[in-house]
Amino acid sequence: MNNGGIRVAVLRMEGTNCEEESLNSMKNVGANSEYVHIRDLINGKKNIHDYHMLFFPGGFSGGDYVRAGAIFASMIKGPLLREIVKFIEDEKVVLGVCNGFQVLVELGLLPGIGGVMSEKPQAVLAPNISNRFECRWVYVKIEENNCKFIKYKKGDLISLPIAHAEGRFMLPLDREEEYLQDMIHKKQIVMRYADSSGNYSGYPWNPNGSIYNIAGICNEIGNVFGLMPHPERAFFRYQHPEFTINGGKNYGKNVFEGIMEYLNKKF
């Protein structure tokens, strides 16, 4: 075990607002995590390769102007692109939650069809089909996936909170079927929205209208994972809405424990 030595950078910039629970989630599973402002990576004050995990937290980075995640992604695209690609090739972990997922998609790191990073985005998290900010708990079902650190098994049904206005996962209409089949074939789809019985259902169970009920995906290597639900807000049982009824569940903790197990084995 090398818990103290696993270093996690929780990336922040103007408008990110889930840093605290993100940092604590990794801290509580034994990682040495710290806040890192994106400008400190850009101007060389801090080095991306000193860390084992980059955590893109939720929030409204860049005020969600242009598109959610687009401004954060554009800050990284120029100066840090090569470094991030190397980081991923080294099989370290990149996690993007909610706004962080949007950043990873805008960067071309997810779904990453045909390579670690695509020159242009291959997908988008478009405005919810309901045209509302959806803020509630949802059920997601775990798929057979190649993510290196998801411990849940295929078919497991868990509940996690969501809070987003732009979460509708879409692929280019003219290549939708091709990309989707490719992602299914390579086991990149990690979790899908479902109803309380585990059936893949429409709204409100699928809260944003995502194609194929997609809630979270990983890249081909399996070390970049992005999801719209917030596992860091489901770390303790008392955060679960049924805590006072039946003691609740801490489904999110498992994700961070899995990351820690993977990183400890690998580094």
Add this chain to the structure above:
Amino acid sequence: MIKLKITIGYKEGVEDPEGLAVKNSLKLLNFGNVNSVKVLKVYEILIEDTEDAKKEAEEMCDRLLVNPVIHDYRIEMERV
């Protein structure tokens, strides 16, 4: 100076939830003739007068303003 006017909208076939909400609201206000509403975003950008202005505008779209998965865009230029 050149004024770039970049208009961004959804590609044909991509659903526009905001447009649909506006359409429904107009219907509720008894604008019965409304068939569809598209919401577009317009950026007006002033840049120095150069021969590459159009190319620069396209790069702006590529690198930040547009996600080609769902967006189409149109660039207009005017000397001001």
